[in-house]
Amino acid sequence: MPKIIIDGKEIEFKPGQTVIQAARENGIEIPHFCWHPSLSVSGNCRLCLVEIEKMPKLVISCSTTATEGMVVQTQSEKVIAARNAVMEFILINHPLDCPICDEAGECKLQDYTYQHSVGESRFTEEKNHKEKRIELGPNVMFDGERCISCSRCIRFCDEIVGEKELTFIKRGDRVTITTFPGKKLENPYSMNVTDICPVGALTNRDFRFKSRVWEMAPTKTICSGCARGCNIDLWTRNNEVLRITPRQNEDVNSFWMCDNGRLNTFKHVNANDRVSGPHLRKEGQLIKCGWDEAYAKTLSELKSFAKDEIAALASSSLTVEDTYLVSKFVRSTLNMKNFDFVRKVVAGSGDAILIREDKATNAKGFELMGVEPGKSASGGGLKFDEIISHIESGRIKALILIEEDLIGWNPAFEKILSKLDFLVTISTNFDASTSFANVVFPASTYAEKNGTWINFQGRIQRIRPAVTTIEMERSLDGMSQSRWDKFGTDFDSWGKAKKNDARPTWKIISGLASAFGTKYKFTMAEEIFNEIAHTNPLFTGLDYDVVGENGVQLKTETVKKKVTI
Amino acid sequence: MAKKNRLKDLSFGQRIYITEIAKGLGLTLKNMFKPKFTMQYPEVKFDPPASYRGRPVLAVEENGQERCVACGLCSRVCPALAIEVQAAETENEKERYPEKFEINMLRCIFCGFCEEVCPEEAILMSKDYELAFTNRADAIYGKDKLLTPVSRLQDRINFVRQFK
Ligand code: SF4
Numbered sequence: 001m002p003k004i005i006i007d008g009k010e011i012e013f014k015p016g017q018t019v020i021q022a023a024r025e026n027g028i029e030i031p032h033f034c035w036h037p038s039l040s041v042s043g044n045c046r047l048c049l050v051e052i053e054k055m056p057k058l059v060i061s062c063s064t065t066a067t068e069g070m071v072v073q074t075q076s077e078k079v080i081a082a083r084n085a086v087m088e089f090i091l092i093n094h095p096l097d098c099p100i101c102d103e104a105g106e107c108k109l110q111d112y113t114y115q116h117s118v119g120e121s122r123f124t125e126e127k128n129h130k131e132k133r134i135e136l137g138p139n140v141m142f143d144g145e146r147c148i149s150c151s152r153c154i155r156f157c158d159e160i161v162g163e164k165e166l167t168f169i170k171r172g173d174r175v176t177i178t179t180f181p182g183k184k185l186e187n188p189y190s191m192n193v194t195d196i197c198p199v200g201a202l203t204n205r206d207f208r209f210k211s212r213v214w215e216m217a218p219t220k221t222i223c224s225g226c227a228r229g230c231n232i233d234l235w236t237r238n239n240e241v242l243r244i245t246p247r248q249n250e251d252v253n254s255f256w257m258c259d260n261g262r263l264n265t266f267k268h269v270n271a272n273d274r275v276s277g278p279h280l281r282k283e284g285q286l287i288k289c290g291w292d293e294a295y296a297k298t299l300s301e302l303k304s305f306a307k308d309e310i311a312a313l314a315s316s317s318l319t320v321e322d323t324y325l326v327s328k329f330v331r332s333t334l335n336m337k338n339f340d341f342v343r344k345v346v347a348g349s350g351d352a353i354l355i356r357e358d359k360a361t362n363a364k365g366f367e368l369m370g371v372e373p374g375k376s377a378s379g380g381g382l383k384f385d386e387i388i389s390h391i392e393s394g395r396i397k398a399l400i401l402i403e404e405d406l407i408g409w410n411p412a413f414e415k416i417l418s419k420l421d422f423l424v425t426i427s428t429n430f431d432a433s434t435s436f437a438n439v440v441f442p443a444s445t446y447a448e449k450n451g452t453w454i455n456f457q458g459r460i461q462r463i464r465p466a467v468t469t470i471e472m473e474r475s476l477d478g479m480s481q482s483r484w485d486k487f488g489t490d491f492d493s494w495g496k497a498k499k500n501d502a503r504p505t506w507k508i509i510s511g512l513a514s515a516f517g518t519k520y521k522f523t524m525a526e527e528i529f530n531e532i533a534h535t536n537p538l539f540t541g542l543d544y545d546v547v548g549e550n551g552v553q554l555k556t557e558t559v560k561k562k563v564t565i
Numbered sequence: 566m567a568k569k570n571r572l573k574d575l576s577f578g579q580r581i582y583i584t585e586i587a588k589g590l591g592l593t594l595k596n597m598f599k600p601k602f603t604m605q606y607p608e609v610k611f612d613p614p615a616s617y618r619g620r621p622v623l624a625v626e627e628n629g630q631e632r633c634v635a636c637g638l639c640s641r642v643c644p645a646l647a648i649e650v651q652a653a654e655t656e657n658e659k660e661r662y663p664e665k666f667e668i669n670m671l672r673c674i675f676c677g678f679c680e681e682v683c684p685e686e687a688i689l690m691s692k693d694y695e696l697a698f699t700n701r702a703d704a705i706y707g708k709d710k711l712l713t714p715v716s717r718l719q720d721r722i723n724f725v726r727q728f729k
Pocket residue numbers: 094095096097098101102103104105107108109110146198199200201
């Protein structure tokens with residue numbers, strides 16, 4: 001490979017790469033605002049100026065192609081002086097009120113001002129005033145004064161989404177961003193501009209002013225919105241999820257995620273209708289009860305039905321670990337066959353960018369493990385449609401519903417569930433389906449447990465807990481902690497955050513199984529995963545560390561014989 | 566090193582202590598006729614100088630406008646984690662204000678860092694040193710107890726500005 005020398009360090013580059021790309025790949029950061037690894041080169045911020053030997057003037061490294069033997073200086077006196085001058089120009093009209101700005105703490109302009117500027121302004125004139133608080137679209141707010149005209153947002157809409165929505169208008173220091181006449185910034189990916197905007201000009205309207213970034217703790221996990229499984233950070237404060245931002249993974253979602261995932265996949269975690277503690281229906285009301293009481297009730301009720309009068313339906317978003325134990329329980333302990341997963345495909349809802357039609361996070365996982373949700377319940381039992389019709393005809397009288405709100409998904413199921421004699425659900429929130437339940441077990445949400453999901457590509461990815469339930473402790477469970485989490489006590493008002501009495505599904509299932517006389521030895525999700533890795537060739541050689549932060553592509557083709565979970 | 570037998574080193578005069586006791590009493594007697602420093606607190610209140618760091622308070626302008634923009638810097642800098650701020654949006658020119666602002670006076674160590682870091686001169690150390698509680702909850706001061714008119718803080722503001 002050809003070589004180039006940056007700051008005296010010889011590095012290799014791929015032909016065609018620009019200087020900034022080559023530097024970045026080798027861990028040398030050249031400051032930049034307008035350049036973005038996934039967008040076209042615009043070259044307007046001028047911050048990435050570098051000195052290249054034999055070139056008469058400084059050049060911008062984002063649009064200079066690296067060539068063999070090039071000698072680049074990123075820290076020479078000339079470069080530092082130029083950088084400082086660029087920073088001074090950008091700051092001429094930029095308001096100096098970071099304390100009010102929502103970007104403060106994760107702002108590139110702030111960071112670079114510390115790193116590359118002398119910190120004194122010679123500008124004594126009145127700053128340019130522009131419009132503030134402009135609603136560019138339903139989810140994004142624009143502040144004209146903070147914009148540094150880098151054009152990242154415009155290029156994102158044009159190049160990544162392919163929707164021409166944003167543009168510059170006016171000239172010189174009056175230049176500003178606006179939407180095209182009659183248009184709004186409302187593409188399904190619009191909120192990514194708030195991440196790539198290097199300053200606080202574009203803000204997430206859902207999160208605006210809710211919290212300072214340094215008050216939150218980010219947890220690396222996976223979006224639960226669809227089968228893509230975008231890598232995300234869940235940001236929590238006081239045990240509450242406040243926002244989601246995408247996390248770079250070039251194999252899955254690059255730098256992006258969709259607005260639906262960002263806005264609609266965490267509110268149920270904080271919601272007031274969370275199921276906390278097991279509930280039993282007594283005189284028509286769901287009343288909170290102890291775990292043992294709920295297990296005993298479920299045991300005695302289920303025992304009163306014949307095997308073929310019982311069925312189980314589970315969400316296709318269960319983790320691999322939950323699925324493993326649920327299947328084990330249903331097949332071996334209950335010894336029943338009518339067991340299937342609920343397929344959630346919304347035809348026409350997908351696109352060629354990220355969004356998938358399949359709204360469940362782990363459907364591919366079931367397929368790989370030998371069950372095709374809705375198609376072939378293995379072991380000769382009834383499949384989804386048949387279970388539903390059997391309930392309707394009264395042949396199935398009891399149902400175990402796992403992490404799935406059937407009625408919320410399709411209101412037509414209301415009259416099906418009302419036919420049941422006995423319904424036990426494992427639910428995160430009280431919903432339309434739990435209103436028919438006789439027993440409700442409180443399930444941890446995806447934000448409260450460890451586990452793995454297999455996305456539509458066959459890539460296994462880890463979810464991690466960001467919110468604690470009553471049986472968890474941030475420090476002991478190795479969860480991400482903010483300063484307040486770390487040093488707070490139970491007596492601090494923020495330490496009194498709400499914690500639900502919920503358990504991951506596999507744990508609820510273990511409890512239920514032991515009521516039925518079968519003891520599983522698992523104490524954490526990881527142990528279940530390790531057992532799967534030992535027994536299922538698809539997972540050979542995998543453990544939580546190997547899956548890591550970015551997931552692992554399963555060698556799906558090499559597994560000829562389908563294995564049954 | 567050989568062990569030193571201290572008793573052996575004392576002279577007779579020293580060993581009977583009487584001279585030393587007399588000296589001590591003499592000092593006491595001398596001080597009885599000197600001017601008194603004791604303040605009859607709580608009948609007489611101590612009026613601290615401007616440099617005094619009493620409990621932190623939040624300044625509110627004469628027109629009722631709070632100065633704080635809920636930037637959270639005081640909360641971040643506070644070494645004792647005493648401050649909790651929840652921001653919210655307003656229609657004012659300065660877009661944010663504290664929806665909730667609480668200082669836990671049991672945590673506060675009166676270091677004055679919050680005052681030093683505040684970009685709006687909103688949080689200031691008052692002269693209030695009378696802080697007594699009978700339970701933990703009472704020690705958490707909300708905006709109702711913290712907001713103080715600027716006029717009552719002028720002394721401190723002038724003092725702080727000398728160092729800006
Ligand atoms: S965009 Fe960045 S530099 Fe500008 S005010 Fe906001 S935090 Fe400060």
